[in-house]
Amino acid sequence: MKFAIVLLTATLVTVSQGFLATRQERKAFADALEDPKMRALLEDHMITSTKYEEKKTLRDLGVQNYNCPGLMGKSKTVPTNVNSVRPADINVVAALGDSLTAANGAGALDPIEVILQYRGLAFQIGGDKGLENHVTVPNVLKKYNPQVFGASTGIGTVNVWDVAKLDAGVPGAVSGDLYDQAVDLVAKMQTHQEIDVNNDWKLIGIFIGGNDMCAYCKDGATPAAHSAANFAANIGRAVAYLQQKLPRTIISITGMFQMQMLRQVDSNQMFCQALHLFECGCESDDAFTNQQMQAASQAYQAAQMQLQNNGTFESDTFTLVIQPFLRDVTQPPLTSDGKVDLDFFAPDCFHFSQLGHAVAAKGLWNNIVQPVGSKTTNYDLSNEAAALACPDPNCPFIRTTKNSANCAPYQTPGL
Template identity: 30%
Template sequence: MGDSITAGYKMTALSVVYAVEERGYAFTTGGLGNWKNVTTIANLLREFNPDLIGISTGSGDYKSQAAGFNVAVRGAVDEDMLVQAKYLKKKMMDNPDIDYEKHWKNQSTNEITYPPDVEYIKTLQDKLPLSTPHPCEINPDKPLWRSETRPTSVHKLRPGDIDVIAAFGDSIVSANGARENNALGIFIEDRGVSFLGGGQGTWHEFTTLPNIIKVFNPHLTGFATGRGLLSLSSSGELNLAGPGTRDGDLIIMAKEFVKKLRTERTYDFNNDWKMLSILTGHNNICTFECHDKELHSPEAHKKNLQKALDYLYDNVPRLFINIIPIIDPTINPRTTSGVVCSIIRRLGCRCLFTESTVEEGVLKLSSIVRQYQEAEKDLVFGGLYDGRDDFTVEWQPFFRALNAPQRIGEPEDPRMLELLEKEASIWTMDCFHFNQRGHMTMAIQMWNNMLEPVGNKTETFDRFLINKYKCPTKEHPYLFTKKNSETFFSEEHQ
């Protein structure tokens, strides 16, 4: 339904007399050709359902056979929508190929219902009974979960001492599409199951970093619950990530974070221990770096991250910050295939296609990823944030295991391929974002990194623990920092 735009109206170069409604090319219902030569919503949907009904196949007005169910009229105004709706209903009811009551409009045949009868992608982790104890709860060497009094040093911080949890980042951190079974679901922000900022339910059904920490402190606050845009929902809490955001937006998130901590009664600004995790830069490197190398260089990435960290260092007491290195987006073409992945990677990571071959594009982009990661690491270990005993910035490098080989033709890590084959369903349908099952996997890696001393953290697949947890012990009851890691290596305790 609509006006001349929806009707595919255009004019030839000859004269306005030759104005024609090219409905077969309309971005909504156009069904000429296929998505490769005529990219429309209808042609994209046909990749999932070849028997899609209602597509437009040629030119003509809304009454023509070629119009399908495109009932848009050139010159229509909003008051005309009711007329178009009634006409559309009549066309559907008169069409013998349609089961008017049962068919889902825009997505069904007599063989498909919504949601699918057969779960063709396993998006969710396997649930455990709520009575199942967390592995760390049955550890015979377990220490106190929470200090008897609030610690004054970040280097003596137990997992249960964390009172508030937050996250900054892009669509990976806002968990876009995490529980969706179709490509269009990537637009749905599912913050409640984000591995860094989601706290919906418990770790038994949604394993996230906040839900793991809730085992140690059931009164944890700040985590997100449910789906929805951050700006339209209070359930986002302190998961301040936003789809499409870049590293330059971190300072905006930092200021909003401080504002919320200061003004919302949920938080004790001066006394609560806060944990903040930051993962960003994917939109810079995938969409903008190849067009403006100076503005989106590794050094610029470092400066934008530093700007946010400087602000937090000057304004927030009792803060433990995790910096997670950017994920190498070339993991998509290196390990996945299929029409949907091919479409979305061209739309979502244009900088991958600046070279003459995909292999050369992978090599070039992955090299820039490593430079971004080194810039992040240099900032963390540069000593800028070591001057306060209640503040630390730590490096959790587990995502570096996804980095591409550094030469064309060099084989991938067989352990990574084995994991991705075994856990084939950790991706959403765009083959880059994590589905909820993937968020579970990454939450456990994140937790394990935090329980490993600096200088000996897992960042290769030979040390990955799939669905296995590291736990605090009496020898190392605290979250590892640069400072207490030195003590651990020299004295074998923190």
């Protein structure tokens, strides 16, 4: 156990280089891990984490026999309008984001393995296991179009093409990093012959904001670097670049979640509380109240929604849609006895486990096929049995602002 603690300490110091902003913060983190009390918490957490080893495999969630009769075929001819795109018309998937898009720790059995990026399990871009064993958006889309390209597989960093494919997410990223990710993504699309940039319909997922919120309460400058306005502007800059370079694209933004929910996850996990002092300073800052954190999260959500509603990113071949299934979720997933279901989270109590990614993927997919204005905003993270939705037979397309308001002008025959 002592050797394991030494190894884990070294690993956590290494991990900290990715999510701590300053040299002073990184030194403080390393010093904290030398503290005997922190070591004791770490050892206790590793002992309790043997539940993962005893299970040999982590819990996961798949969907058997998913079928939507009459709704799973392509359009009779390739759509020319973004509001007439069926799920089977999507040929390319991609994603931007942070460690939740890189799926850090999704397959981790202990805190050491949280450093690993299990990209193949990521809810909005992973392609591992197949839908029967693990829900992701690409795994659902493969039921409509088995040739859909771009899903990440396996474990590795953004620079390993055979793993990451079109998963451009980077651990530690904030909204200001999305532009560089967009540039990287476009370059990959333009240089890989599997992709016809001009003619393939593309679904690009974006999930960002956790790290912005983790720094929100520390802003001292005016205007604040992590304000809602700057947050939305950063996203908008990245999307504008994608709009310029990638025709036939649907941008699907998973809306910001309520960060104060994580405090309930920490409540009886002393090591996680200590680790989160460095993973997310604002979440651990008692001076930043739940009410303030909720207000900040809601301001981020409203700013994101303006990106959808202001029409800037609307054209016949490009659109942006917010998927708000986490918007009003204030309670973490619970077990049948009302306790926080830690199996939803990686061993650091912060990132999603593979189960967490699968549950989130269900919520995201269901939002994708729900009309704008009627999308679920309080998805039940505890309900693993929730149905995986089919497109609406009366509007069998990926839902956009325009086909949600009136689908009739966009009706086209399917195969």
